[in-house]
Amino acid sequence: MSMGVGVGDILAVSNLARYIWGQVRDSYNQFNAIRTEEYGFPDTANRVAGLFLVLNEIARNVSEGQLSDKQTADLSSLIKGTSDVLEEVSVVLEKYKSLGQEIPTVDSKVEKVWKKISWDPDAIKDFRSPLQKAAESLATLDERVAVLQLDNDQLERHALLDWLTTLNFPAQQSLFFSRRQEGTCQWLLQLEEFKTWMSGSGQTLLCRGMPGAGKTILASTVIDHLRTTLYGGKIFVTYIYCDYRKQHEQTPVDLIASILKQRLRHHISIPENVRNSYRHHTNSGTRPSAEGIHALLLSTLSGFSQIYIVADAVDELSNSDQVRQTLLSILNALQKVHTVDLMATSRFIPQIAQELRDPLCLEIRASDEDVRRHVQGHMNDLAKCVLKISKLQELVVDSIVTAVDGMLLLAQLHMDSLTDKTSPKAVKKALENLPKGSDALDISYKQAMQRIEDQKPGFSDLAKRTLSGITYAYELLTVAGLRHALAIEIRESIFDEENLDDIEDVLSACCGLVNIDPETEALRLVHYTTQDYFKKFGSCHFPNAREDIAVGDLTYLLFDEFGEGWVWDSLEENDPNWPSMVSVGARLHDYPFLRYAARFWTRHAEGYSTNFHDKVGKLLVKFLIDDFKVSSVGQIVLERTLGLYFGRGVPSKTPMSGMHLATYFNSTDLMSNLLEAGLFAADAKDQAGRTPLMWAAHEGHDAAVKMLVHRQDVEVNTMGNRAAVCVQFMRTALAFAAHNGHVGTVELLLERDDIDVDSGGDLEGTLTPLTLAAVRHEAVLKVLLKHKDFVADKQYRRGAMALYWASARGRAGSVQILLERGNVEVNSISKMGVTPLSAAATNGYVEVVKLLLGHGDIDVNSKDRWGRTVLEYASEAAERPPRPPGRQEVLQLIRSAIRTRSETI
Template identity: 25%
Template sequence: MQTRTSITLGKNTLPRLLLPLRKSCYLSVLFSDYVFKAQATKICIQIVNSIEEKIEKVHIKLDRKHDFEILNWLATDYGSQQSDYIRLRQPGTGQWLLDSSMFETWLTTDNQVLYCPGIPGAGKTITTANAVDHLEKLYQDYESVGIAYIYCNFKRHNEFLLAKLRLDSFSGMGSSKEVLEALGKTQKVSNSSIEEVYDVAYMETMDRIKRQSLASQKRAFKALSWIVFAGKQLDTIELQHALAIEPGTNALDKQNIPREDLVISVCGGLVAIDETSKIIRLVHYTTQEFFDRTRDTWFPGAQDDIVERCITYLLYDDFRQPPDGPSEWPNSSWYRWGVHIKMESNPLYYYIANYWGHHAQKSSGTHDKLILEFLKTKSAVVFCGGALTHIRCQWRGNESFPFGDLNALHLVAHVGVSRLMAYLLEDLNDPADLNIPSESGAPIVWAVEAGNEAIVRMLASNGADLERRNSKGHTILCEAAKEASGVNSLEYLQSGKHTHEMTVWGDMLKVLIEAGADTEVIIGQFSRTPLLEAVCNNWERVATILINAGANLEAKDIIHRTALQMAVSLNLPNMVKLLIDKGADMHGPRMYYAKRTMVSYAAYMGYEEVVRLLVNGGADLNIKDAYDQTAIWNAVTPYSGSLYSPSSPYELDSIVPSSRSPPAQPEVIIKILIDGGADLEARKGDQTFLIKAVEDGREDLVKLVLDGGANIEARDTHWDYTALLAAIRTDKTIIAKLLIDYGANLQAREKSGNTPLLEAAEKGNREIIEMLINGAADLEIKNQFDENPLTVASKRGHGEVVGLLKAFSPSSRRLTKQTGQKAQQVSNSLLELARRGLEAEMVNLLNKQPSLNLEIKDEVGRTPLSIAADHGHEVVIKLLLGSGAKVETKDNYGKPPLWLAAEKQNYGVLKLLIKGGADLETKGRENKTLIFIAIEKKDEEMVRILIDNGANINAKDIFGRTPLFSAAFYGFTAVAALLIDTGADVRAEDGTGKTPIWAASATGDEAVMKLLINKGADPGAKTGKYTDTCPLWTVVSQRHEAAAKILIDSGVDLDPVDDRGETPLAWAAMKGFEEIVKLLIDKGVNIEFKTSGYQTLVFIAASCGHASVVRILAESGADIEAKDRDAETAISWAACQGHLEVVKTLLDLGANLEACNKKGDTPLMVAARKGHTSLVKYLLDIGARLEAKNKDGETALSRAASRGHDAVAELLLDRGANVEVMDKYSRSPFTLAQLQNHKSMMTLLMERKEQLGREIPKET
């Protein structure tokens, strides 16, 4: 375009030519050639104005035909970013998140979001990448699990790729004609599909690459072939080294390594380098798709070329010689370290060691001879095996594996190239090589772990031992079954093993079984077969494979559980169904010490789906366990609230279900069992199930079994009572009514002759008596002691019941007739009518007796109005109020009618009494008015009624607390808001100066705290007259983290000092509240705080044994060597208290192992003086000075001897402590022990002295 040529363009020519180009490219094209400037400017403006219309048309077309392509175009290539971030990550980074309980809860709970906010630079991206990597490894064998992740990056510019390639294609053109011709071709393609447009652009780019010099062309095609065919993304250094490999050489010539910029420049813009990770990759995913379609055209024989270079590299002298060091044996740690060092200094070796087989698999076999040469070179194979083993160790989470016994079979088994394995097996001189004992596994183990089925078959058919056991006692089938199904295994989760070690290809099981592997081999400490292990881990696919292969369904583990029993105990419905469908015995050995059947156990545990499956499968529901319980009895005493504890550690282990769903309610299980034909008359001891349900107060179960046909008159064989008698005896009023409604016999008698009415009279249950009277129970019936209901009630002092029975007894009625209703009887009748709510009778009575005393009281001091209010008889209340009844008369408990109505939450009665003049400010216990009681009951409706009727919202109780204070304390947010809106004082103080926000902080109620702060409460107010604390102190002391965050965000003082001179952070450190410590530190709290004794926060946390808090403080900059006024450091006090983990943490953080206090005691001396044996041992193990002396000349042995700590003294002596050492007062350890009369210590020291052949010195 440097040649200026005069060209005349038609009006519509240039727009068509430039249409495929982006707006941002026009200026570059137009202004690069002066010829276009005059005519093009006007046309360009027209194009810009119409570009939206053009794009819209394109979008409509793509929406209709190319939705998927659009999605791919829009999608960012997050996989490469993930690789970049993982390569940048340092070991251990972000592990705190993976180890946290929050992450574990999120991982094991459905439909949850784990939100992890953070400021820029906090490490969110790397932590996210670490979590994604963890999940990918965790679920790599789960075909049903997909993992999606998005990285938000606003620096991606691939949308300009096509335009850039077009512009680049103009470079080198010598005339305008060439440019116009190129633009013409572009215009023809512009109406094609996106794929075709890109293909044309890439073809043009490749042609341009081919037009380069021969050297540049060769370099470009080499680089592109490595990038296109690589097994993983390469970084720039790896690619540079790969391009420098020369077939036939013995070492990498560093002078042959091309410069990075030269490699990029010759590739025509098709490759890009990530600025951060230096990974070199194709510029766009469409570029890879293009090469996938055309690779044979552009790179014929590329895989052959790459594999030749890979093998050449593996055969370099550097990788055939043992590392320098004192030992050349490959299993030595020095050799392993040398391999690691060489891998670090030869960055391409990791890739080639791991991926040479990838290229060999896809090559034509041209270089198989060279590959076999490598495989027969023992030193090169061992080195390559060492690299692979290093990789496998990182994958498994182990430190290292020995690899000196690896051979070529291991490598080929790992890479999975069948033709190479065929060569090796054909040439096999020693069949023992197939089963070479190796801590990293025989070749067939490597093939299994790599998922290479064909190789497994080849090795098995050539004599690989499928029954050889490894160091754990497992065969390869055991390992495949265990690792394929170990993800949910309780045993493995508890062992803390890495999840990768528990996951391997499930398909290998079929291959191994077909090859003759024993499916009944025993696994692990619980003696499980592979099937039992698969069931235990809920791996249905594995279990199905094993069952179809003939695995024994009735095999038992160490605690005699079959596969079905294990599936039942772990609440695995799908596994239970599989085993039942395959014919497993549902009536196998009884489970655990309770000897339950499977259906009884499932009922006991509340496993709804399992119970349903067993019932539908025909399980016997009426077999009894060791506790004389059938399945239905086990359902009514479930594990979550069981009367019987598990009787064995094994049973405890088994009752932790893999299912996270909560157990079903007993009524759900019982319904399933009843529908399945469970015997409702089956007894446990003397009781029927119905009577048990009655005594437990389970109305729902009573109704359920009655509807199921239970005998309502069945009796307890010991006490000889029916269900109704049991209900009355245990005060189950609602159930008694239910039984009466179902037709229970009201005249049935128990052992002593009591009928239901006699039992109710004895219990004084007025409500039941009323029901029985209405049901025509015999009022004159007598028990064996010749007592009728009235006599029984009188003897028991049930005055209210006596009145009721008198009112309805035949003798009372006769007396009333004869005497013409005396005044007292009339009053009693009035009380009774009020109780029963008989308004017509009351109207009649009041009309006949207009002067009747309406203030007559019953035995508990209640007037007719109080009784009617208590029973909710609104019509009667209106009648009594209209007749002049007093609304404020209190009963013997100081309660007026209004309070009785409030207790029953009868809003209609409440409104009637208020309208009738009831005093809303009447005070009860603790001087509380009715609004306090409503708040304590959390009755919002009642509060509203009281406020609407003028209740004092700022009333105070005996403690000076207002209703708002109570609402805040009880977490009643809605009422708190109502009170505030009505005018309640948010800053009102009680008798000790506490405000409502203190009440909210005491319970940690976040909603109430936010409300109060928003409504003007002072979040930093002192919480009392007698303590110098504030709400922040309160929430911290109660460990209310969320509430603390609310207060902190409100801007309160973060360093308030209480009357003891402590701050909230000091308290949190003392209590070990890690999350609150982090929260306060993150908000900038002073971490150099000291108490009056000059004790720092680190000191406080260390002395209280909180290692994690110590680490948090130290990593936040706190001084771990600070001293208190006695010159004690944190490590001294941790040693004094015997906090081993704290000592370890402090030393890990750089604390002085020999730090001395004012007396000169080191941590070792302090621990010895206190008798902390394990801590003393640890300090000695890491090099603490055994003979260090304090200012009194005492050693650790002296300190232990003076306190009589025999175990510590013996440990010190075993480590070489001087038994004859003298302090500055010429006292030996023996003398110090003698002064305190520690006889056993004296004996120990004397024996050690005698062993040295010396006499004990005579000392003063």
């Protein structure tokens, strides 16, 4: 709930009420417990008053919480009823308050009166009545709280699962298994090799097959078989479906997290270590590493005697970032800890067998019986002439079984090729010419494209625009997004809803080459071999596709709707300086192609930006000189990093220029041409006073930095505008690069002879590049210290910098690098008047303390600005709860160093 009042607060009220009422309700023992030690009268009245305040706070904010109308009404009613009872209790307490006015103790006479009240029904009936009401109200409140707590737990559970990963393999499993023809894939389940693997001996089974052999359908069958036959509390079956079109999403972290997500879906409650990790990372805005997710997964698997993992199409994982190798390595490591039976499917790639460490291997190909069942199952898709002649149906089945040679995808393509044959002769002729052999897939795709060409012009054009849009897209397009992309009208500035095509017509026009992804509800090509085919022959089928897509993207971004520029919404009514993304979310909802166009317009326009007089070039110029539309796009691409660019300050409608946006995308050709055409200055300022060079340095775009840094019209030491943003944004390009750990960018910037390496050192609230590197990135620190103008621990108006901050943050590696520099003042005093040793000791950084104590010039008896010694700092830190071991060890190190120094003297 808002204002810090939630289910936890209601539980606190419930517990406090129970405590107070319990004390008052019970006879003489409660009298002793309630009265205060000093004044002899219970503090219960004060507690009741405090309880009133908490109840009022909850009542005031319950309507603002995440509750349904009925929950809000019920809880408000209960709060009022409880409050009424408390009022009666407080009246009674006031009535008997005089009992406790004897000071300093309550004498025997008062105790006798209290006993009379406790045991005389007539004397206490007015007191017990409200207590009974309170108990009844509390019981009802407890029930409501339990429901609210359950709802709250469910909300957090869903949020946690979504946080782990957006991958949703159960949806894919349902779809893939539903596509299986009844009775197929049974041959694998009967093989001795499969039975051996399934016996639970912790082995790895690698199923390899040619493209289109039906490996994915086979994997879905195995998964269903395991879940059906091995169902039980001690057995866990999990799976992943790898996909070449989702390589940017299917990282090792997400893939391992998907297994953890499947595990937690069946967990009664979220384990505390998982919940703590979720809260820690969401609060800090970070993501766990693959190793961190692996550790969480391991902690949830201890109760299982057997674990089965099925990984489909591991060959489709990215090779560029060692994704497949990392995933398989983690799965192999899992087998060392638990009894894990791992099954993977793949094409024939020898390296995968090596990565799986000598697995059992099976060749996968659709059996003739599976192909036969598949064809028979789709017979109703053919013309009536086939359905009326049983012998013709048999001919279709036999011909396709013979032609496909175990390739189930090819069987489907052959069936698609027969759907427009309306006479027995046409069917027979098509069967005689079915493609066979190694080139069969390419030939089948070519034939499919010919069928598309032979459609009516409207359907043919729709299909080609759809296929080219999907083929050349840089990520999957949602159904809504693709429909909008197809509906773009060139030279129109307003989107017309009446130009939208029905998705069923789109799928029909594509002749079976496109389907809807079950996980993302996005449109995609039917198989990765389809993508391969269009990569080879796309220029033949779609000669102008790349240019048309670029024109479409820019036309969409130029719609009048986005002429409002950057939009902000107040998250809280009294805080207009804090932005939310409500209006941006509304834009993205109403214009579902907007996010894609905003993120990828530069990549689609690449190669067309050298000439601003052609079709794409004219649109580029029109878009980039329109600061309002540029800022609309910038707000979307910066969505997750808005705070890093503009903090809490409310920018104008046009906080950035087209030059800044081009720089953000590292589009150097476009940047060069914009400067050459005189459309922008190389040192153009955004609302926060930052130049394109500063944006490029912030992002680590070395190509853009290299293009800008040696231009005479670029000032390398420009600093952000303090009036526009928070003080920490007052950094030069070098400081931004150092802060974000961009080593290559730092090296490029240091090539400038006029670079100010100490920028920000004498400004309140800012840190120098060297200090920023010292507390964050050791690799950058080493590069900076090679520069002739750097002083490792220079004194500024704010006092000591690099060594102090590295020590205070526990960066042992940076401290060692600085100490090895040789010209560091280890006893320097910060603005706060504290030495590096005192800062490290206070925080219990053992390794840093050891490094500093090992320096010959360290003064273990040094005093800060107020005369306090390192020993005092260490002693106070060691006694401060919860007394972590590090602080205790630091204290011993300081004491030992002082003794050693005394003995030496």
